[in-house]
Amino acid sequence: xxFKKTLYAALALITITLSSTLADVAAHxxxxxxxxxxxxxxxxxxVPASPAVTLHDIADDSMRRARDQTTMTRAYHDTCNGATDxxxxxxxxxxxxxxxxxxxxxxxxNHRCNRYEITLNKSNIDTWTYPGSQLRKTACHELGHxxxxxxYKFSEYPGGDTSHSCMRxxxxxxxxxxxxxxxxxxxxxxxxxPWFS
Amino acid sequence: xxxxxxxxxxxxxxxxxxxxxxxxxxxxxxxxxxxAPTRPKPDVxxxxxxxxxxxxxVQPSAAHVQRLxxxxxxxxxxxxxxxxxxxxxxxxxxxxxxxxxxxVMEIETEQDFKSPDGGAKRRFVRVYRGVLPFDEEGDVVxxxxxxxxxxxxLGDLKRAIPLGTRVVVIANEIVVKEHRSDEGNVVVIRDWTxxxxxxxxxPYPQGLLFETxxxxxxxxxxAEAQEDVAFxxxxxxxxxTGSTRAGTFEALRVxxxxxx
Numbered sequence: 056x057x058f059k060k061t062l063y064a065a066l067a068l069i070t071i072t073l074s075s076t077l078a079d080v081a082a083h084x085x086x087x088x089x090x091x092x093x094x095x096x097x098x099x100x101x102v103p104a105s106p107a108v109t110l111h112d113i114a115d116d117s118m119r120r121a122r123d124q125t126t127m128t129r130a131y132h133d134t135c136n137g138a139t140d141x142x143x144x145x146x147x148x149x150x151x152x153x154x155x156x157x158x159x160x161x162x163x164x165n166h167r168c169n170r171y172e173i174t175l176n177k178s179n180i181d182t183w184t185y186p187g188s189q190l191r192k193t194a195c196h197e198l199g200h201x202x203x204x205x206x207y208k209f210s211e212y213p214g215g216d217t218s219h220s221c222m223r224x225x226x227x228x229x230x231x232x233x234x235x236x237x238x239x240x241x242x243x244x245x246x247x248x249p250w251f252s
Numbered sequence: 253x254x255x256x257x258x259x260x261x262x263x264x265x266x267x268x269x270x271x272x273x274x275x276x277x278x279x280x281x282x283x284x285x286x287x288a289p290t291r292p293k294p295d296v297x298x299x300x301x302x303x304x305x306x307x308x309x310v311q312p313s314a315a316h317v318q319r320l321x322x323x324x325x326x327x328x329x330x331x332x333x334x335x336x337x338x339x340x341x342x343x344x345x346x347x348x349x350x351x352x353x354x355x356v357m358e359i360e361t362e363q364d365f366k367s368p369d370g371g372a373k374r375r376f377v378r379v380y381r382g383v384l385p386f387d388e389e390g391d392v393v394x395x396x397x398x399x400x401x402x403x404x405x406l407g408d409l410k411r412a413i414p415l416g417t418r419v420v421v422i423a424n425e426i427v428v429k430e431h432r433s434d435e436g437n438v439v440v441i442r443d444w445t446x447x448x449x450x451x452x453x454x455p456y457p458q459g460l461l462f463e464t465x466x467x468x469x470x471x472x473x474x475a476e477a478q479e480d481v482a483f484x485x486x487x488x489x490x491x492x493t494g495s496t497r498a499g500t501f502e503a504l505r506v507x508x509x510x511x512x
Contacts, residue, residue: 103342109435136345137385137396144340145436150424152320152456156306160350160383161399169399171304172350172383177435193307200304208310224310 092203092250093140094167097128101135102143110175114143117194120236125247127202137161141171141201149178154226155193157200171201185230192235195221203250204242214241293465296472298412301353301382302402308457314422314504315511317458321422323451324366324459325375326505327359329417332410335378336452337441338428344385348393351441353381355409356452359419365508369451376446377421377453379409379460379472413462413472420469420504422459425451463501 100118102111118129118141132139155175159168175193183189196206199222206224207213213222219232220239227235238247311317318324335354343349357377364371382403385393395401404412413419431438444452460472499507 103340103344134345135342137348137393142350147431147436147438148426148428148454150426151454152308152424154307154309157304158383159302159304159402160385161395161401162302163399168304169396196307197305206305206307209312224305224307226309 092167093171093201094163094169095251097130098141098202098251099130099132099139100141100143101132101139103135110143110145113175113190113194114173116191117198117236120195121198121202121238121247124238125202125243126251127247128251137170139170141173141198144172144174146174146176147178148176149182151176152179154179154183154189155197157197168201173197173201183226185227188227188230188232188235192221192227195236195238196224199238199242202247204238204246212241213239214245216241291463291465291467292414292417294414294417294462294470294472295412296462296470298404298408299379299472300402301380301404303380303382306457311456311458313507314420314458314461315507317422317456318366318508318511321366321456321459322368322424323375323453324364324420324422324508325359325361326363326365326418326420326508327361327375329357329413329415329419330360330374331358331415332356332406332413333358333376334406334442335381336428336444339439339441341432341437341439346393348385348387350383350385352383353403354444355379355381355404355406356444357409357413357419359421362418363505363509365511372448372450374448374450375421375453376444376450377423377455377460378426378444379455381405381409418463418501419472420459420461420501420508421453421455422461423453423455426454427452461501461504467500467502469499469501469504 098118098121100114102114115131121127122129135142153176155173158172158174159170160172161168161170163169173194175190175197180186180189180193200206204222205213206222208224210219212218216239218239219234220237220242221235222239222242223234309320311320333356335356337354338352339349341349355378357379359375359377361371361373361375382401384401384403387393392401428438428440428443430440446452455473457473458471461469462472464470
């Protein structure tokens with residue numbers, strides 16, 4: 056009888072300890088919501104500031120090039136709304152050290168992004184030595200994030216690629232290179248096309 | 253005797269299971285945690301606020317970033333404040349307006365590596381929180397069914413970076429001005445002013461480095477935030493907990509102090 060009591064007490068104690076330990080393990084395994092892919096279907100876009108001709112043109116060019124290189128399709132929204140996938144904006148922050156950024160404003164519960172915002176920091180882009188190339192590269196880069204691909208740095212090419220793409224984070228070291236406006240083979244074949252096909 | 257054997261075997265088996273489970277969370281750093289039990293444990297991954305990625309001038313080290321920046325300081329987080337808010341002044345089709353939100357992290361300076369104003373006891377650092385749509389009444393538009401917003405609350409920031417956390421901030425002064433042109437607008441919804449006249453700093457993407465619970469450091473910015481993950485394994489970098497570079501926070505301090 057005494058053994059039974061001891062056994063039950065020991066098992067209860069061990070069970071509590073085990074539960075606590077496993078709960079701790081589970082908590083460490085919780086994913087965070089980063090780099091979720093977009094929703095499927097046409098990648099809709101808008102430019103809210105009218106006339107904003109330059110921004111509209113660079114956004115239009117970037118969306119067209121992405122469409123031509125991948126299986127992504129696009130559709131333009133005259134007025135931005137809660138269902139527009141990508142809203143393009145200028146920022147005018149000369150001392151904020153970035154060229155562009157992509158943010159998911161609104162997530163689906165399955166961790167796909169419903170609505171992105173792309174911000175291009177015009178102040179910094181315009182002051183770089185090659186502003187036109189920097190603008191095209193950064194626009195392509197940020198759009199790539201909304202298509203579900205990550206960036207890379209230096210020459211750490213992703214997935215076996217052997218040359219640069221616009222997903223390289225950095226200021227462009229020389230003007231008018233084809234990689235400023237193109238996605239890498241790996242990103243297209245392993246990420247974007249499977250997602251939108 | 254039989255019960256004793258059962259008890260012994262059960263305890264041994266369960267102890268092994270507990271020990272094994274414990275191994276998956278306990279690593280070499282746990283030992284160091286025991287040596288410094290009061291050190292806060294920041295959750296830098298929680299600072300993203302929906303940020304997917306940025307294009308910036310990537311530098312190979314914090315010392316390189318420091319060369320570019322106006323300010324480089326090491327301090328301890330002593331308060332979190334509601335920060336500035338900006339919009340582009342253009343309404344969405346439902347009349348709402350997207351607003352960019354920031355918190356302000358107040359730090360007590362421990363060591364000043366670089367500053368054009370000769371140093372200050374307190375520094376105020378703008379930290380990105382994300383974007384939220386507000387209606388004409390100034391209320392947040394409810395998220396569409398089955399969705400949620402990624403923007404962080406001030407409470408989220410406080411939980412992610414507890415008071416007392418040590419941090420290196422490599423930053424520039426930021427002054428956001430109203431801007432209206434055919435190209436677009438910047439509307440300051442809520443400005444940030446500090447009585448002491450201290451500048452508001454905005455960190456470089458690689459310039460927000462928090463001391464972790466084990467004495468290393470992790471980036472709260474965009475540095476090395478992403479890894480390439482194949483199709484079918486989204487969300488990418490599910491285990492992302494902020495990049496940790498080789499070396500300790502103390503080694504980082506020494507490195508930055510030497511490069512002044």
